[in-house]
Amino acid sequence: MFTNRATWSSERIDQLKRCFQAGLSSSQIAREMGVTRNAVIGKMNRLGLSRPKDALAKQHHEQKRAAKLARPRRMRMNIFAQRAILTTAYAEPLTCDAIPIHEGRGCTLLELSHGKCRWPIDAPGADDVYYCGNEPLPGLPYCAGHARIAYRPVGRLRNSVRA
Numbered sequence: 001m002f003t004n005r006a007t008w009s010s011e012r013i014d015q016l017k018r019c020f021q022a023g024l025s026s027s028q029i030a031r032e033m034g035v036t037r038n039a040v041i042g043k044m045n046r047l048g049l050s051r052p053k054d055a056l057a058k059q060h061h062e063q064k065r066a067a068k069l070a071r072p073r074r075m076r077m078n079i080f081a082q083r084a085i086l087t088t089a090y091a092e093p094l095t096c097d098a099i100p101i102h103e104g105r106g107c108t109l110l111e112l113s114h115g116k117c118r119w120p121i122d123a124p125g126a127d128d129v130y131y132c133g134n135e136p137l138p139g140l141p142y143c144a145g146h147a148r149i150a151y152r153p154v155g156r157l158r159n160s161v162r163a
Contacts, residue, residue, distance in 0.1 A: 008043055016040065020049050023059070106130035119146035 008016075012033065019029040026044070030037040044050070106121050108130060117132035118141040134143035142150055 013043070013047070016043060017047075017049070020044065107133035117141070117143040117146055119143070119150075 015033060016029060019032055024032070026040045027037050030040045033040070107116055108128070111133070112118060112131050115135065117134040117136050119132040121130045121132060122128065132143055132146055134145075136143050137147055140147050140151075
C-alpha cells in the first residue's frame with residue numbers, strides 16, 4: 001500500500017501543502033500520497049504547518065454533528081413505564097417458599113444426564129460430589145428450586161430471595 005520513498009521532493013511537498021490547505025486530515029493526506037501518517041505529521045512539523053486549535057475544534061464539532069444526524073434517534077421509556085410493564089409481566093412476587101428444593105442423595109457425575117438437575121450438592125473439591133438429579137426446567141440445567149438460586153432477580157428483590 002505504501003511506497004518507500006526516502007526523500008520529499010518539491011512536487012511532493014507542494015502536494016502536501018495543497019492537501020493541507022484543502023483541509024484534509026493527516027490520515028487522508030497519507031493515503032493520498034502513499035506514505036504513513038507519521039511521515040506526513042513529521043514533515044508538516046518540519047515545514048511549520050499547523051492548524052489553529054479553533055479550526056480543529058470546529059472540524060471535530062462538525063464531524064460529531066454529522067455523525068449524530070446520520071443515526072436515528074431512539075425513544076427511551078421512562079422508569080415508570082418500564083416498571084408498569086414489569087409489574088404486569090411479573091404480577092406475583094417470588095418468595096422463598098414458593099419453590100421447594102428436594103435434596104435427596106442425588107446422583108453422581110456418571111449418572112448425570114440432560115434430564116437431571118446439575119446443581120452440585122457437595123463441595124466441588126470433595127471426593128464424592130453428588131448433584132441434585134431432580135427434573136430440570138425446560139431450557140435450563142437446573143430444577144425450579146435451584147434455578148431460583150442461580151438466576152436471582154436484580155435490585156431490591158435480590159435481598160428477599162434467599163437460598
